[in-house]
Every structure is written in C-alpha cells, then in structure tokens.
Amino acid sequence: MAGVRIRDVAQHAGVSVGTVSNVLNRPGDVSPDSVERVNRAIEQLGYVRNDAARKLRAGVSTTVGFVVLDGQNPFFTDVVRGAEDEASSHNLAILHGNTDEDVARERMYLDLFEEQQVRGVLISPYGDIHPRLERLRARGIPAVLVDRFSGDGRFSSVSVDSVAGGRMAVEHLIGTGRRRIAFVGGPFDMQQVRDRLAGARVAAENAENAATPVEIEVVATEAPTVEAGVVAGARILARPRGDRPDALFAANDLVALGLLQALVVDGRMLVPDEIAIIGFDDIPFAGAAAVPLSSMRQPSRMIGRTALRILLEETADPNLIPRQTVFLPELVVRRSTAATAAR
Incomplete structure (x- = not known):
C-alpha cells in the first residue's frame, strides 16, 4: 500500500502513534502484546520506515x-x-x-x-x-x-609534507647528475604546487657547494593536467637544444605523463638519456607509462x-x-x- 504513514499503522493496530514510535525505536519499553500488534499491522499494511528522515530529525546523518x-x-x-x-x-x-x-x-x-x-x-x-x-x-x-x-x-x-617531497625529488635528480632542472606545474594559487616548488629550491640551495651549481627554473602550466603537461613539453622542445633543461620535476604525475607524451612521442629528446622526469603522487599510471615514471608516492x-x-x-x-x-x-x-x- 503506497503512502502508508505511522498514524495508519497506529489506527490499524489500535494503539497510539507514540506506541508505534516506541516499537520502532525502543521496543523494550513496550508490552509484548503491543509489539506483536504493531508488527502485524506493519506487515499487513506494508509500512516502510524512513530511516533517513528519522535520523535527520534526530540530528544524526549517515x-x-x-x-x-x-x-x-x-x-x-x-x-x-x-x-x-x-x-x-x-x-x-x-x-x-x-x-x-x-x-x-x-x-x-x-x-x-x-x-x-x-x-x-x-x-x-x-x-x-x-x-x-x-x-x-x-x-x-x-x-x-x-x-x-x-x-x-x-x-x-x-x-x-609537499615541501619535503619537493626537496627529496630534486635531491634525487641532483644525485643522478642533473643540474639544469625545471619545475613544471601550476596554477600557483594551489598550496601544494607552491610547496613543491619551495622544496625544489631548498634542494638546489643545499647543493651550492657542488662543482656545478644547480639551477631551478619554472615552467608554469594553467592546470595540473596531462594536457597542460603536453603543452609544456612542446614549449621545452621548441627551445634550442643547448637551452633545454636536463631534468623536469612535475608538480604531479598527470603533468609528468603529459611531458612524457610530448617528449617521447615526438622522439626529439630521449628519456632519461637527455632529460629526466619525476612526478608527484605515484598514481597507478606512473609505473605503466611508456617510460616508467619516477614519482613521490603519497599514501x-x-x-x-x-x-x-x-x-x-x-x-x-x-x-x-x-x-x-x-x-x-x-x-x-x-x-x-x-x-x-x-x-
């Protein structure tokens, strides 16, 4: 029966609305006879209690x-x-x-x-x-x-800790011999992007005593997406060979995968021989990329x-x-x- 209400159950069972409510919520406070009558009425009328509404009225949402x-x-x-x-x-x-x-x-x-x-x-x-x-x-x-x-x-x-993650990523790149490192990402009103760049700069500053100084440049993207990474990769390829970075630290793995797509598919730069790429997040696609992607894994x-x-x-x-x-x-x-x- 559609639209059966609690008052219909009470009338059918010959009890008050309060008794029906007690049977539904506190059956231990109701006599066995009333419980049986209410449950029988519920079954005969096809009443379905609205738990969502009940919990909302009680101030407890699921x-x-x-x-x-x-x-x-x-x-x-x-x-x-x-x-x-x-x-x-x-x-x-x-x-x-x-x-x-x-x-x-x-x-x-x-x-x-x-x-x-x-x-x-x-x-x-x-x-x-x-x-x-x-x-x-x-x-x-x-x-x-x-x-x-x-x-x-x-x-x-x-x-x-994105600052620590950015520092660790660039320290790894420095450890593989890279010195001209570009941070690729954006927009910079995202705290995570700013923090990862800050960590990258800390790593570069800590390497000041190295025989060859470490440079950090910024290649800004409009969004943290694969498409934005492809655009950034094309911009890097358009530069003279001697003016290109030898490593890229992407603000996240989606940007890194876009960079890989632009560089590897084009074929004009070899990864990692000519340029290294590391991302951030370690999403499932990172390890399955055409060139398996190094990344900073987040739990x-x-x-x-x-x-x-x-x-x-x-x-x-x-x-x-x-x-x-x-x-x-x-x-x-x-x-x-x-x-x-x-x-």
Missing part, C-alpha cells in the same frame, strides 16, 4: 560530504576510496563532489552539504574557505582539511581513512582540539630518472 579539487586525478580517487572504506565500517556513506578548482563550485557543494545536514565534511580546498567552514561548525557540522595543512590550526588536517588511501577517523572523533566530541596529521612522501625510482653513462 552521510559525510567530501569535496575534492580534481575528480579526474587518480590521486583524489584513491583518497576518496580510503575514506569510503573507513566510512563503510561505520555504516556511513560518502557523498563527494569535484570542484575542478572552481571557487563557485566549491561553494555550491558546501551549501548542498549544509542543506543536507551531513555528519561532517572532508575537503581539499581551493579558495579561502575558513569562514565557510566556521559556519558549518557552528551548525554542528565539523570539517577536516584533506591534502592541505591547516597553518593556523583552526581545523584538523591530513596532508603530506592516498591512508590519507582518506585518517581524515574520516578524525572527523568521526570530532563529531563525537566537538571540544577536541584540532590536530594536524602530516605524512612523509616516499621516493619511488623508476627508469625516467635513471643515471646515464655520460653523467
């Missing part, structure tokens, strides 16, 4: 909102998967949206999650969203930053799991002091940065 920077990047896909794995063990579901590095879309998803009264929000932010997250917290919806360190400590965060699924755990702890106790969890990336060396006999 969903968590997750806002990511780039849903097409396999790194974020894995982060969300980690959060989903953890959420499922708590009987929760993840609703996620992709901002595509757009402030308006970021705002739209946060508005949606606030309207839906989700249990909490995980977010890899693009713009300055602290005032917006403060509003969510005031309404009882905690938020945890993902892949972004909370510098002021107002919110908990789970991130990777993507662990990032998602950890963020969800912290969010649930803050849901249970809103007075917890925000904490910052920072993972250290791992250097994964493959053929794209192999040292050559001439070096």
Whole structure:
C-alpha cells in the first residue's frame, strides 16, 4: 500500500502513534502484546520506515560530504576510496563532489552539504574557505582539511609534507647528475604546487657547494593536467637544444605523463638519456607509462581513512582540539630518472 504513514499503522493496530514510535525505536519499553500488534499491522499494511528522515530529525546523518579539487586525478580517487572504506565500517556513506578548482563550485557543494545536514565534511580546498567552514561548525557540522595543512590550526588536517617531497625529488635528480632542472606545474594559487616548488629550491640551495651549481627554473602550466603537461613539453622542445633543461620535476604525475607524451612521442629528446622526469603522487599510471615514471608516492588511501577517523572523533566530541596529521612522501625510482653513462 503506497503512502502508508505511522498514524495508519497506529489506527490499524489500535494503539497510539507514540506506541508505534516506541516499537520502532525502543521496543523494550513496550508490552509484548503491543509489539506483536504493531508488527502485524506493519506487515499487513506494508509500512516502510524512513530511516533517513528519522535520523535527520534526530540530528544524526549517515552521510559525510567530501569535496575534492580534481575528480579526474587518480590521486583524489584513491583518497576518496580510503575514506569510503573507513566510512563503510561505520555504516556511513560518502557523498563527494569535484570542484575542478572552481571557487563557485566549491561553494555550491558546501551549501548542498549544509542543506543536507551531513555528519561532517572532508575537503581539499581551493579558495579561502575558513569562514565557510566556521559556519558549518557552528551548525554542528565539523570539517577536516584533506591534502592541505591547516597553518593556523583552526581545523584538523591530513596532508603530506609537499615541501619535503619537493626537496627529496630534486635531491634525487641532483644525485643522478642533473643540474639544469625545471619545475613544471601550476596554477600557483594551489598550496601544494607552491610547496613543491619551495622544496625544489631548498634542494638546489643545499647543493651550492657542488662543482656545478644547480639551477631551478619554472615552467608554469594553467592546470595540473596531462594536457597542460603536453603543452609544456612542446614549449621545452621548441627551445634550442643547448637551452633545454636536463631534468623536469612535475608538480604531479598527470603533468609528468603529459611531458612524457610530448617528449617521447615526438622522439626529439630521449628519456632519461637527455632529460629526466619525476612526478608527484605515484598514481597507478606512473609505473605503466611508456617510460616508467619516477614519482613521490603519497599514501592516498591512508590519507582518506585518517581524515574520516578524525572527523568521526570530532563529531563525537566537538571540544577536541584540532590536530594536524602530516605524512612523509616516499621516493619511488623508476627508469625516467635513471643515471646515464655520460653523467
């Protein structure tokens, strides 16, 4: 029977609406006879309880909102998967949206999650969203930053030390004999991109006493995508041979794969003989590239799991002091940065 309401069940069973509610939520407080009558009425009428509405009215949602920077990047896909794995063990579901590095879309998803009264929000932010997250917290919806360190400590965060990762990547390139290194990436309003470049410059500064100085130039891209990497690779190939870098540190693996595509398919530069390439994230495609790509590995699924755990702890106790969890990336060396006999 369509549209059966709780009052219909009460009338059919000959009890009050409150008794039906108690049978559904606290059956131990109701006499066995009333429980039997209510359950029989439910079965005969085909009543289906609306758990979502019940939990929303009680202020307890079974969903968590997750806002990511780039849903097409396999790194974020894995982060969300980690959060989903953890959420499922708590009987929760993840609703996620992709901002595509757009402030308006970021705002739209946060508005949606606030309207839906989700249990909490995980977010890899693009713009300055602290005032917006403060509003969510005031309404009882905690938020945890993902892949972004909370510098002021107002919110908990789970991130990777991108400065250390950038330093480690360039130290590796220097160790293979490279000295003219280009950092390829953007846009620079993304904190992760700025941090990785900062780490690269630290590595170059630390190598000042080397026989040959280390140079770091910047080849900016409009987006952290494969297509942007292809464009950057074409720009590098258009330069005179003696003016080209001998190594490329890409802000992420998607840009690095685009660079590989431009250089290897074109065939005018040999990787790694003439130019080395290293990326960041170690997405699954990195090891399967035409020239297997060296990369800085992030524990993507662990990032998602950890963020969800912290969010649930803050849901249970809103007075917890925000904490910052920072993972250290791992250097994964493959053929794209192999040292050559001439070096």
